[in-house]
Amino acid sequence: MKSTLSFSLAAFASAITFITPAYAEAAAGQDSGFASLIPLLLIMVIFYFLLIRPQQKKLKEHRNLVDALQKGDKVLTGGGVFGKVTEVKDDIVKVEIADGVVIKVKRDTVAGLTE
Numbered sequence: 001m002k003s004t005l006s007f008s009l010a011a012f013a014s015a016i017t018f019i020t021p022a023y024a025e026a027a028a029g030q031d032s033g034f035a036s037l038i039p040l041l042l043i044m045v046i047f048y049f050l051l052i053r054p055q056q057k058k059l060k061e062h063r064n065l066v067d068a069l070q071k072g073d074k075v076l077t078g079g080g081v082f083g084k085v086t087e088v089k090d091d092i093v094k095v096e097i098a099d100g101v102v103i104k105v106k107r108d109t110v111a112g113l114t115e
Contacts, residue, residue, distance in 0.1 A: 071087065076113075077110055082114060093107050
């Protein structure tokens with residue numbers, strides 16, 4: 001078994017000596033490294049249009065919704081509580097969730113408007 005192992009190592013070593021000059025010649029024939037950057041740039045553009053841009057758009061819509069809150073709006077909070085806005089302050093919104101039951105919620109936790 002030892003002779004088979006030494007034969008295969010010798011075959012592998014001789015194969016490397018034939019491959020290395022051929023690879024070096026092919027690598028030297030490249031014009032620039034820009035061609036290797038094209039797939040990376042393409043992936044970055046795809047990530048921007050599929051992940052980053054839609055997330056920024058959704059965040060901007062939510063910010064506009066929260067900034068436009070006013071008394072009388074029916075809202076859904078991030079915790080799943082439905083209610084009616086009774087008072088809007090700087091960072092806190094008072095929401096009436098039942099007759100006479102008013103809770104304070106952080107303005108950013110309002111998930112959306114309901115009808």
